[in-house]
Amino acid sequence: xxxxxxxxxxxxxxxxxxxxxxxxxxxxxxxxxxxxxxxxxxxxxxxxxxxxxxxxxxxxxxxxxxxxxxxxxxxxxxxxxxxxxxxxxxxxxxxxxxxxxxxxxxxxxxxxxxxxxxxxxxxxxxxxxxxxxxxxxxxxxxxxxxxxxxxxxxxxxxxxxxxxxxxxxxxxxxxxxxxxxxxxxxxxxxxxxxxxxxxxxxxxxxxxxxxxxxxxxxxxxxxxxxxxxxxxxxxx
Amino acid sequence: xxxxxxxxxxxxxxxxxxxxxxxxxxxxxxxxxxxxxxxxxxxxxxxxxxxxxxxxxxxxxxxxxxxxxxxxxxxxxxxxxxxxxxxxxxxxxxxxxxxxxxxxxxxxxxxxxxxxxxxxxxxxxxxxxxxxxxxxxxxxxxxxxxxxxxxxxxxxxxxxxxxxxxxxxxxxxxxxxxxxxxxxxxxxxxxxxxxxxxxxxxxxxxxxxxxxxxxxxxxxxxxxxxxxxxxxxxxxxxxxxxxxxxxxxxxxxxxxxxxxxxxxxxxxxxxxxxxxxxxxxxxxxxxxxxxxxxxxxxxxxxxxxxxxxxxxxxxxxxxxxxxxxxxxxxxxxxxxxxxxxxxxxxxxxxxxxxxxxxxxxxxxxxxxxxxxxxxxxxxxxxxxxxxxxxxxxxxxxxxxxxxxxxxxxxxxxxxxx
Numbered sequence: 001x002x003x004x005x006x007x008x009x010x011x012x013x014x015x016x017x018x019x020x021x022x023x024x025x026x027x028x029x030x031x032x033x034x035x036x037x038x039x040x041x042x043x044x045x046x047x048x049x050x051x052x053x054x055x056x057x058x059x060x061x062x063x064x065x066x067x068x069x070x071x072x073x074x075x076x077x078x079x080x081x082x083x084x085x086x087x088x089x090x091x092x093x094x095x096x097x098x099x100x101x102x103x104x105x106x107x108x109x110x111x112x113x114x115x116x117x118x119x120x121x122x123x124x125x126x127x128x129x130x131x132x133x134x135x136x137x138x139x140x141x142x143x144x145x146x147x148x149x150x151x152x153x154x155x156x157x158x159x160x161x162x163x164x165x166x167x168x169x170x171x172x173x174x175x176x177x178x179x180x181x182x183x184x185x186x187x188x189x190x191x192x193x194x195x196x197x198x199x200x201x202x203x204x205x206x207x208x209x210x211x212x213x214x215x216x217x218x219x220x221x222x223x224x225x226x227x228x229x230x231x232x233x234x235x236x
Numbered sequence: 237x238x239x240x241x242x243x244x245x246x247x248x249x250x251x252x253x254x255x256x257x258x259x260x261x262x263x264x265x266x267x268x269x270x271x272x273x274x275x276x277x278x279x280x281x282x283x284x285x286x287x288x289x290x291x292x293x294x295x296x297x298x299x300x301x302x303x304x305x306x307x308x309x310x311x312x313x314x315x316x317x318x319x320x321x322x323x324x325x326x327x328x329x330x331x332x333x334x335x336x337x338x339x340x341x342x343x344x345x346x347x348x349x350x351x352x353x354x355x356x357x358x359x360x361x362x363x364x365x366x367x368x369x370x371x372x373x374x375x376x377x378x379x380x381x382x383x384x385x386x387x388x389x390x391x392x393x394x395x396x397x398x399x400x401x402x403x404x405x406x407x408x409x410x411x412x413x414x415x416x417x418x419x420x421x422x423x424x425x426x427x428x429x430x431x432x433x434x435x436x437x438x439x440x441x442x443x444x445x446x447x448x449x450x451x452x453x454x455x456x457x458x459x460x461x462x463x464x465x466x467x468x469x470x471x472x473x474x475x476x477x478x479x480x481x482x483x484x485x486x487x488x489x490x491x492x493x494x495x496x497x498x499x500x501x502x503x504x505x506x507x508x509x510x511x512x513x514x515x516x517x518x519x520x521x522x523x524x525x526x527x528x529x530x531x532x533x534x535x536x537x538x539x540x541x542x543x544x545x546x547x548x549x550x551x552x553x554x555x556x557x558x559x560x561x562x563x564x565x566x567x568x569x570x571x572x573x574x575x576x577x578x579x580x581x582x583x584x585x586x587x588x589x590x591x592x593x594x595x596x597x598x599x600x601x602x603x604x605x606x607x608x609x610x611x612x613x614x615x616x617x618x619x620x621x622x623x624x625x626x627x628x629x630x631x632x633x634x635x636x637x638x639x640x641x642x643x644x645x646x647x648x649x650x651x652x653x
Contacts, residue, residue: 083556
């Protein structure tokens with residue numbers, strides 16, 4: 001059974017008088033431990049697709065099942081709890097909490113969602129910070145870190161709860177090419193280590209090549225899906 | 237919870253200047269209330285002490301109907317010895333009563349053989365009176381003798397200061413008192429001026445003093461009578477419940493018309509200062525309302541700004557699985573911490589202020605009373621409730637912004653620019 005199943009999903013937005021169809025009858029499935037990208041130009045529906053999978057938004061039509069649970073009919077609290085237990089999120093603007101250190105940012109989901117003992121929390125946080133190469137900077141606040149370092153902390157925060165699925169919306173858009181490639185490769189390494197499914201969106205041709213499965217969206221339609229896992233794994 | 241507290245505290249520290257200004261404003265409100273309560277409470281307590289301990293007493297018991305016509309000093313509304321005995325029994329059996337004293341109130345003509353004037357007199361049993369009004373001697377001058385343990389002896393009179401000044405009466409002078417008794421017959425007696433008494437606020441504050449035995453002779457009482465019984469309690473704070481107890485105990489005694497034989501009043505009913513005390517209480521409540529408004533508006537303003545500035549952050553919290561309840565708790569905690577910081581600062585500065593006011597003593601005049609010393613103080617209970625009110629108002633003011641934050645749709649909040 002696939003980790004994510006999207007069945008004829010459409011999403012409409014009301015913008016003033018006009019109705020905009022962001023996604024049109026999209027159906028696809030994503031397997032566990034996949035490294036998937038949604039690509040396409042701006043306005044193609046990439047962010048909407050990630051928002052729907054991540055239970056941040058609800059489809060107008062269609063059905064979405066994540067980890068065996070239909071998620072398009074959850075209420076606010078159920079969605080929040082489900083997001084906390086199944087997903088990790090990485091954002092284009094990093095979205096780290098400015099008042100917390102790197103360590104505390106990574107620790108935040110464990111504190112807010114999972115009532116774990118402090119010793120367990122510490123072990124998990126340090127382990128994931130080590131894995132993303134941010135152990136030395138653990139006591140720095142976001143304003144003391146570079147863009148690439150911030151995104152590494154964001155990756156660590158997304159992974160600390162051991163989610164089944166990490167959703168990253170344009171995670172490299174605010175980074176230079178070299179740092180962007182490094183972050184994507186870090187994400188893929190983490191997938192390899194933890195078997196976590198990664199889904200990210202990008203419109204950068206250099207970055208989209210790093211994905212094993214690439215779904216191309218255009219005007220809200222899924223126009224192409226391409227699997228290139230072997231070559232990518234070999235090329236890393 | 238500790239983590240939420242820590243994050244909330246750091247969020248407040250993120251905008252140091254704003255937090256500081258808001259906390260300062262609330263602190264000022266708390267400080268104002270503490271100082272006002274301390275000063276007004278002290279003033280009120282001192283004035284009530286002056287009135288009850290120096291002249292009026294805390295409670296007075298009369299024959300029914302006396303108080304409404306007390307300006308005329310009606311001798312026909314005196315209590316006979318049987319009535320007094322009944323009152324004594326009631327007072328004797330109440331454990332909260334500390335002491336009581338009988339008094340005869342009378343009006344007379346005072347003459348120094350050259351001039352004659354009216355005088356209101358309070359005829360007292362000095363030993364009992366001093367137990368009921370321990371400060372009664374404090375406002376009296378006894379010439380070279382200074383203050384006396386026994387206020388007055390038979391054959392002596394104590395004259396109000398204004399009257400003594402007007403008639404040029406000196407200590408040791410001989411005066412004549414002429415009075416009508418309740419049957420209308422006139423009697424006169426000679427007295428020596430033993431003391432001069434200062435005037436105090438209230439209707440009984442301009443009275444002279446004489447010995448109760450002399451009053452009985454002057455008024456030709458065949459059997460002992462008294463006008464009122466002045467009562468002192470062991471604990472003044474118990475005034476209201478003890479008054480109710482005594483009132484119900486006295487209500488059992490009926491006159492020949494089967495109506496209550498006695499009436500009982502606290503100082504509040506007998507002194508005009510009670511209205512001033514009520515005004516002070518009203519002002520104190522007004523000050524607290526102003527403080528509550530300051531807290532409410534300041535915190536509501538800061539928390540609303542905080543929510544609007546952190547929309548994306550709220551979206552991130554929600555996206556990574558923070559439930560609406562926890563988001564709400566975070567913002568409520570921020571408001572509560574702001575209140576707590578202000579409470580702590582306000583209490584420390586306020587108590588320091590009260591301490592300083594007690595070191596650098598404040599003296600003032602009120603009415604004809606001069607050189608009164610204020611000793612401001614605030615009770616722990618008042619401080620506690622003041623702090624609780626500020627804390628609750630802080631949380632209440634944060635409710636709407638916190639609710640707004642918790643209701644934000646993560647997808648909208650994340651897309652906020």
